[in-house]
Amino acid sequence: MPQVVAKVFGTEAAAYFHKASGWMRISEGMGGNVSAEHWLERSGELYPREKEVQYYIALIDTIHGFHKKEMLEFLSGNATALDMDAYKKLCDISSSSLADFEKELDSAVESARQHFKEGESPVYYLPQDLLYY
Numbered sequence: 001m002p003q004v005v006a007k008v009f010g011t012e013a014a015a016y017f018h019k020a021s022g023w024m025r026i027s028e029g030m031g032g033n034v035s036a037e038h039w040l041e042r043s044g045e046l047y048p049r050e051k052e053v054q055y056y057i058a059l060i061d062t063i064h065g066f067h068k069k070e071m072l073e074f075l076s077g078n079a080t081a082l083d084m085d086a087y088k089k090l091c092d093i094s095s096s097s098l099a100d101f102e103k104e105l106d107s108a109v110e111s112a113r114q115h116f117k118e119g120e121s122p123v124y125y126l127p128q129d130l131l132y133y
Helices: 002-009 011-021 036-043 050-075 084-117
Strands: none
Touching: 002 011, 002 084, 011 084, 050 084
16 A cells, blocks of 8 residues: 555655554565565465465455545545644645545556466566655
8 A cells, every 4th residue: 555655646655654554664675665465475375375366356355445445535634643744744745636546556456456366476566766765
């Protein structure tokens, strides 16, 4: 999720998102910020085996609508946050482009679904200029 925030709104917004939400920042050091899917793949044990893919996709389908709604509400300024100053700054940046966020999030989720189906890693890559924030 933070990667989608960074891609749509920029690295400053992503940094505010981490502060406001408490969402853990996952960094690979010199490799920059990475997606949770990257660590899922790297774990070996958590990555779905061929027989398990259908369950991962079902889970994605089950939670995506709820999670998207929750994120859109958060980014529009209709929630409480751990750091209200960072939250206000985040919402100032994000509130005018929520449709872009929703589109990018839907695209990332669909990409993950397809990659799981094809037995590939659903890693969400950020462009080089957005890896470090």
